[in-house]
Amino acid sequence: MTSDRPRPTSSPTISEVAAAAGVGRATVARSLGGYGSVSEPTRAHVLAVAARLGYRANSLARSMTTGVTKTLGVVLADIANPFFAGVLRGLSDTAKQEGYDLLVLSTDEKLAEEQAAVGLLLDKQVDGLVIASAATAGDDLSHLLAARERNTPLVLIDRLVSGFDADSVVINNREAAREAVTTMIAAGHTRIGFVWGPVTVQPAEDLGTMRSVIAGALWSDGERLSGYLDALLEAGIEFDTSLVTHVLKTEGQAARAVSGMLALAQPPTAFFTTETDATVGTLRALRTRGLRYPDDVSLLGFDDTPWAAVMDPPLTMVAQPMQEVGARAAEIVTGRIKGDDSDVVHDVLDARLVQRHSVQHRAARVLPL
Amino acid sequence: MTSDRPRPTSSPTISEVAAAAGVGRATVARSLGGYGSVSEPTRAHVLAVAARLGYRANSLARSMTTGVTKTLGVVLADIANPFFAGVLRGLSDTAKQEGYDLLVLSTDEKLAEEQAAVGLLLDKQVDGLVIASAATAGDDLSHLLAARERNTPLVLIDRLVSGFDADSVVINNREAAREAVTTMIAAGHTRIGFVWGPVTVQPAEDLGTMRSVIAGALWSDGERLSGYLDALLEAGIEFDTSLVTHVLKTEGQAARAVSGMLALAQPPTAFFTTETDATVGTLRALRTRGLRYPDDVSLLGFDDTPWAAVMDPPLTMVAQPMQEVGARAAEIVTGRIKGDDSDVVHDVLDARLVQRHSVQHRAARVLPL
DNA sequence: CTATCGTCTGATACCGGTATCAACTTTGAT
DNA sequence: ATCAAAGTTGATACCGGTATCAGACGATAG
Numbered sequence: 163m164t165s166d167r168p169r170p171t172s173s174p175t176i177s178e179v180a181a182a183a184g185v186g187r188a189t190v191a192r193s194l195g196g197y198g199s200v201s202e203p204t205r206a207h208v209l210a211v212a213a214r215l216g217y218r219a220n221s222l223a224r225s226m227t228t229g230v231t232k233t234l235g236v237v238l239a240d241i242a243n244p245f246f247a248g249v250l251r252g253l254s255d256t257a258k259q260e261g262y263d264l265l266v267l268s269t270d271e272k273l274a275e276e277q278a279a280v281g282l283l284l285d286k287q288v289d290g291l292v293i294a295s296a297a298t299a300g301d302d303l304s305h306l307l308a309a310r311e312r313n314t315p316l317v318l319i320d321r322l323v324s325g326f327d328a329d330s331v332v333i334n335n336r337e338a339a340r341e342a343v344t345t346m347i348a349a350g351h352t353r354i355g356f357v358w359g360p361v362t363v364q365p366a367e368d369l370g371t372m373r374s375v376i377a378g379a380l381w382s383d384g385e386r387l388s389g390y391l392d393a394l395l396e397a398g399i400e401f402d403t404s405l406v407t408h409v410l411k412t413e414g415q416a417a418r419a420v421s422g423m424l425a426l427a428q429p430p431t432a433f434f435t436t437e438t439d440a441t442v443g444t445l446r447a448l449r450t451r452g453l454r455y456p457d458d459v460s461l462l463g464f465d466d467t468p469w470a471a472v473m474d475p476p477l478t479m480v481a482q483p484m485q486e487v488g489a490r491a492a493e494i495v496t497g498r499i500k501g502d503d504s505d506v507v508h509d510v511l512d513a514r515l516v517q518r519h520s521v522q523h524r525a526a527r528v529l530p531l
Numbered sequence: 532m533t534s535d536r537p538r539p540t541s542s543p544t545i546s547e548v549a550a551a552a553g554v555g556r557a558t559v560a561r562s563l564g565g566y567g568s569v570s571e572p573t574r575a576h577v578l579a580v581a582a583r584l585g586y587r588a589n590s591l592a593r594s595m596t597t598g599v600t601k602t603l604g605v606v607l608a609d610i611a612n613p614f615f616a617g618v619l620r621g622l623s624d625t626a627k628q629e630g631y632d633l634l635v636l637s638t639d640e641k642l643a644e645e646q647a648a649v650g651l652l653l654d655k656q657v658d659g660l661v662i663a664s665a666a667t668a669g670d671d672l673s674h675l676l677a678a679r680e681r682n683t684p685l686v687l688i689d690r691l692v693s694g695f696d697a698d699s700v701v702i703n704n705r706e707a708a709r710e711a712v713t714t715m716i717a718a719g720h721t722r723i724g725f726v727w728g729p730v731t732v733q734p735a736e737d738l739g740t741m742r743s744v745i746a747g748a749l750w751s752d753g754e755r756l757s758g759y760l761d762a763l764l765e766a767g768i769e770f771d772t773s774l775v776t777h778v779l780k781t782e783g784q785a786a787r788a789v790s791g792m793l794a795l796a797q798p799p800t801a802f803f804t805t806e807t808d809a810t811v812g813t814l815r816a817l818r819t820r821g822l823r824y825p826d827d828v829s830l831l832g833f834d835d836t837p838w839a840a841v842m843d844p845p846l847t848m849v850a851q852p853m854q855e856v857g858a859r860a861a862e863i864v865t866g867r868i869k870g871d872d873s874d875v876v877h878d879v880l881d882a883r884l885v886q887r888h889s890v891q892h893r894a895a896r897v898l899p900l
Numbered sequence: 901c902t903a904t905c906g907t908c909t910g911a912t913a914c915c916g917g918t919a920t921c922a923a924c925t926t927t928g929a930t
Numbered sequence: 931a932t933c934a935a936a937g938t939t940g941a942t943a944c945c946g947g948t949a950t951c952a953g954a955c956g957a958t959a960g
Contacts, residue, residue: 173653173681175946191948198949201908210888216677221654222594223946226915231591231903233634233655244613244852251611254637261652265602282632284542285590286602291577312542331728413837430682436671438837445841454843468807472814474823485611527605544916555940560918567919572939592916595945903960914949918943925938930931 174215183211194219225287234495235283236266237276237293244438244467246294249319252488253292258406260496262289271380278306282337284398290315292488299378315498318493321381328500331490332507335382338480338513339389339434340396342462343346345478345515346432347397350524351460355423355430355442356390357416359406360381367409369401384435385398386464405430416443417450424451424459435463441477456522466516476518483511533737543584554582563588576739594656601633604644605635606650613807613836614853621857622661629865631658636652640749641664649674654790659684659864661857668693668747684867686860690750698867700859700878703852704751707882708758708803709765711831711849715801716766716885718894720829724792724799725759726785726809727752728775735777738770755805756832774799786819793828800893804832805816810846825891835885846885852880 174182182189193208194217200208225231229360234257238246240436250266257264265283268274273296281293291309293316307318318330346354360379366372369391376384387406394401405423410414416435420443423430424484441463448459456459456475461483466481490509538729543551549559554573561567562577563586569577594600603626607615626633634652638644652660661683664687672695679687680699687699714891715723729748735741738760744867745753755774772793777786784806792799804810810832813855817828823828825844835850859878 176944187947188912188949189908192909199907199909201854204908218650218654220946222591222600222656223915224948225591226595226917226946227948239837241610241623242613242616242935244616245612247616249610250635251637254610254635258636264635266619266623266633267627285587286632287589287591298533324567357677384927393618430920442837447900449841449843466809467838469836469842472811472818473838474818474843503725506737546916556917557942558938559918561939564918568937570938589916591947593918595947596918598945730928759957894937901960903958905956905958907934907956909954911950911951911953914948915946918945920941921937923933925936927936927950928934929932 173218173220175215175220179208179215179217180210182215183208187212217455229287229288230288231517232262233286233288234262234264234281234354234409234492235277235288235291236264237283237291237295238266238268239271239294239296241268243336244363245320245378245482247468249294249488251490252490253483253492254488254493255485256489257496258484258530261493262492262496273297273301277305280285280309284309284312284314288314290317292495294318294320294512295323296380297323297326298380305336315495317495317498319487321490323381327506331511331512332382332496333482333485333487334510335385335413338387338464338515339386339436341390341515342393342480343434344396345517346434346521347393347416349401349460349521350428350430351432352397352399353402353405353428353430353432354390354394355420355433355444355524356387356406357433357435357463358411358437359387360406361410362382362408364405364408366403368403372401372403372406375384382518383436390434407469410420411437411439411528413443413446414521416440417447420447420453421438424448430459432462432521434461435461437463438465438467440472441465441479456520461520464513470516471518473520475520477520479514479516479529481514483513486511507512542587542589542678543581545586547588548577548581548584551579551584552748554809556873558740561892566871572811573843582667593720598656599659600656601631602655602657603631603861604649604650604655604657604660605633606648606660606664607635607637608640608663608665610637614834614851618857618860619824621854622853622861623746623857624880625858625861626865627829630862633864638665642666642670646671646674649678653678653681653683659686659869661686661688661864663689664689664692664697665749665816666692667749684864686864686867688856688860692750696875698790698863699753700856700863702856702878702882703879704760704882705761707757707833708805708850709761710758710884711805712762713765714724714847715803715829715831715890716762716768718829718890719802720799720801721768722761722765722774722797722799722801723763724739724789724802724813725756725775726789726802726804726813726832726869727780727806728756728777729753730779731777733777735772737772739774741770750880752805759803765770780806782806782808782812782815785809786816789816790820793817793822799828801829801831801890804893806832807834807836810834810848829891829893830889833882839885840887842889846889847887848885850883850885852882855880 180187190201193205214519251300304325333396360375407419409419433444462478464480466479470477470479545559549556561569562574636648675695696779729744776788778788802813831847835848839846839848
């Protein structure tokens with residue numbers, strides 16, 4: 163079944179073209195590369211022969227001498243996640259425009275995978291890196307430092323990494339979350355469930371421990387939770403740790419956690435979800451408990467997807483400019499490759515609260531009682 | 532602002548390690564590569580020196596001599612499309628397991644982009660290709676033939692290409708569509724809208740022209756439409772060309788086309804949608820017309836996403852094994868690279884009809900009248 | 901008729917690995 | 931003590947490009 167299939171037949175090389183055209187290798191290189199000087203007749207002849215032979219340059223060999231691969235390394239948590247898929251799309255479009263290809267690796271949020279990925283990409287001599295890092299405070303950052311030491315431009319996306327200052331493109335997570343939660347508070351909600359809080363073995367005991375948990379969490383997660391706390395604090399609402407999940411980030415776990423909160427003596431009247439799957443899990447929990455939004459429970463969450471607008475009723479969501487994150491990151495990294503050595507840039511793109519109808523004024527239900 | 536930033540500082544080379552260790556290049560290569568024979572003391576010494584210097588092999592140089600890049604080229608229509616994102620995830624996971632990285636390019640369904648992409652990937656000496664081709668009957672297939680001529684294994688995914696027989700992994704689109712439409716017919720529907728039909732400047736005039744349009748359409752599109760026709764034919768329902776869209780494949784166009792159908796003298800009582808965005812567009816049209824499913828109109832469509840299950844009511848959908856498509860494609864292509872020269876494989880994965888509640892029995896509305 | 905400049909061209913070093921080969925060392929047997 | 935075999939090592943060709951350099955040739959000027 164398996165046997166020695168001929169090795170990929172490489173297309174003709176410069177030497178072969180040279181031989182076929184009866185000229186030296188250098189002349190072919192000059193004709194093709196368009197540098198140096200070649201007499202018009204020979205150039206035309208060489209070009210014709212090259213075309214006839216179907217000559218295509220070997221990018222590997224070229225990169226070998228030029229030191230440029232025209233390839234960008236991209237490290238993401240999960241390509242199938244709509245957010246990252248959108249980011250990748252923006253990255254891809256802009257990179258292509260600039261003449262770069264993308265080598266894409268996913269890490270599933272595991273630091274070890276991220277380190278291996280960066281090593282691999284560096285070994286493959288990528289010209290630049292775009293990373294949504296899984297690193298949190300205190301983690302080993304040697305892979306990022308290695309990139310820096312090699313002088314390979316690197317842009318962080320979606321998450322900042324504490325202890326590593328680099329170009330970055332992120333969302334104003336904290337402010338967006340604060341605004342979103344404030345909206346719910348303004349609608350009269352005081353018990354607001356937060357899905358997904360940072361993953362911990364057991365729930366945080368109080369605000370103090372929660373703050374320290376945040377400090378050790380993934381940046382974007384911490385920021386969103388901080389925004390939630392900001393809104394609560396601002397409104398003088400006491401923080402209840404039992405309203406923040408600490409489970410693994412899967413749709414099923416979200417559903418279970420939400421279900422648990424709904425069984426509380428004083429259940430939440432609204433939920434703030436930080437990701438698409440958290441939203442779906444929350445909706446699922448509502449469904450299995452026979453509850454409806456926005457009448458029984460209000461809903462507001464991150465990542466506006468096409469579906470959100472056609473739900474019944476449509477969901478109020480925080481829309482992240484996903485493609486723009488990717489596009490900006492690509493711009494920055496290609497700029498650095500070109501030699502832009504201006505100060506470190508920290509782009510913060512605004513998420514937009516899309517008001518629809520999943521948040522209901524609490525009075526509507528409180529009064530009738 | 533832009534200036535001469537030092538070229539990426541390449542990490543130490545084998546020569547440098549050799550010099551630092553006071554041995555020859557070959558000895559270092561042997562120690563690192565683990566081939567040939569090296570005395571234990573020197574090997575240990577070399578390894579230590581290499582580690583101290585932080586030596587990392589340059590994959591480019593290695594690929595240069597070995598002719599192997601451990602990289603797969605992936606050509607998709609649109610990475611942000613949930614279907615392709617899922618496929619890519621499967622592809623990525625399996626490829627990683629086999630030790631391959633992915634160079635990903637998207638074409639937006641444009642043949643010219645596809646040709647350029649394949650050329651680029653071949654130039655970069657990828658070991659294998661996975662392509663969701665945009666080519667339809669009569670198109671220039673030279674890029675695919677070029678891959679074959681170079682002996683670079685290639686697997687087609689999601690779409691077959693007429694006139695080019697190669698390993699492929701696709702879904703049983705026709706049968707899945709037939710089954711889905713039959714479900715609706717069984718529920719008493721006879722006028723079923725089809726969103727998205729093949730893109731044409733004007734609607735097909737009759738079944739005959741529709742058949743020829745199908746022959747020139749993207750394979751998967753044609754198959755789904757054929758499955759729709761099969762179901763109609765089987766049930767003895769006359770085909771009405773005005774129930775098949777011929778618009779560009781955007782959510783907005785879908786919404787407009789569906790809206791148009793609903794304004795027909797005899798509007799459809801059900802819709803079959805072939806893609807996520809077609810489903811969303813259809814839902815949007817319903818919403819703007821103040822109609823509800825499944826009471827006013829039944830719905831059934833391709834691509835089960837997490838959202839579909841939490842819609843109210845939940846949508847009956849055709850679930851494609853997206854990740855599996857990617858995983859299988861990766862298996863096949865890496866197998867070919869390893870030398871598997873068995874017969875061409877044509878994998879057909881089954882889509883699964885997930886029964887939920889967006890298709891209602893027509894009698895429920897007909898009787899009360 | 902020779903000097904000088906410019907154009908055109910081939911030869912060649914180089915990138916950083918892999919892999920072959922020949923030479924040298926060590927060991928053990930005769 | 932001599933020699934063969936095994937073990938170890940360095941030198942080197944090669945992959946397919948890029949880029950430099952110097953030589954060959956032609957034309958123009960003195």
